[in-house]
Amino acid sequence: MMQQIVLGSSSQTRAEILRAHSIPFIQRECGFDEEQLSLQNPAHFVYHATKGKMQSYLASYALDRAVLCADTVVTAHGEILRKAKDVEDARRILERQSGSRVSILTCMMYKSAKCEMMDLSATHYRFKPFDKASLEAYLQGDEWKGKAGACMVEGFCKSYIEEVVGLESTAMGLSIEKLIPFLS
Numbered sequence: 220m221m222q223q224i225v226l227g228s229s230s231q232t233r234a235e236i237l238r239a240h241s242i243p244f245i246q247r248e249c250g251f252d253e254e255q256l257s258l259q260n261p262a263h264f265v266y267h268a269t270k271g272k273m274q275s276y277l278a279s280y281a282l283d284r285a286v287l288c289a290d291t292v293v294t295a296h297g298e299i300l301r302k303a304k305d306v307e308d309a310r311r312i313l314e315r316q317s318g319s320r321v322s323i324l325t326c327m328m329y330k331s332a333k334c335e336m337m338d339l340s341a342t343h344y345r346f347k348p349f350d351k352a353s354l355e356a357y358l359q360g361d362e363w364k365g366k367a368g369a370c371m372v373e374g375f376c377k378s379y380i381e382e383v384v385g386l387e388s389t390a391m392g393l394s395i396e397k398l399i400p401f402l403s
């Protein structure tokens with residue numbers, strides 16, 4: 220029986236990915252504020268955000284269970300696209316991705332009594348232009364909220380994928396295939 224881990228993240232998507240792989244977990248917030256990071260390089264951003272989340276977690280909790288932290292950003296045209304502040308911001312962020320090459324980077328840090336792991340992966344997409352009516356319908360809903368780049372590669376964006384290189388799980392926020400070998 221796999222040992223229960225702590226998902227040091229409030230992300231519902233990450234919780235769903237662990238659940239889909241039958242990984243027992245509890246969820247605890249880390250309380251790290253990414254707004255304090257002023258990094259333009261997306262890889263540096265997700266690395267330092269994840270490191271901050273792990274440090275914040277370890278300052279609050281003992282290592283009674285293995286802990287997993289992660290951070291995800293979307294980049295397009297050299298710009299880091301994070302979570303949209305409101306629907307206008309979501310429309311701007313999604314229009315930057317429409318008909319463009321987009322990369323989604325996820326950094327994960329896992330720490331147990333036996334081992335530590337850090338993985339930083341990217342999944343690269345080429346999207347067809349988003350249909351304007353479909354984009355507006357998506358924006359009227361709530362699915363874009365709380366998601367890096369306001370995008371859902373398994374949802375709204377899926378039908379626009381012309382090319383993809385990398386794991387879908389990385390694009391969703393947790394490169395699960397790279398984590399599983401470390402789980403006891």
Ligand SMILES: Nc1nc2c(ncn2[C@H]2C[C@H](O)[C@@H](COP(=O)(O)OP(=O)(O)OP(=O)(O)O)O2)c(=O)[nH]1
Pocket residue numbers: 227228229230231232233248249289290291292302365366367370371372373390391392
């Ligand atoms: N369902 C879905 N979720 C996505 C996709 N891309 C990114 N996300 C989610 C995963 C994360 O919940 C969120 C990225 O934001 P963060 O890495 O800051 O994590 P979040 O603030 O959700 O939780 P945390 O900071 O870890 O407590 O976006 C996608 O294509 N599909």
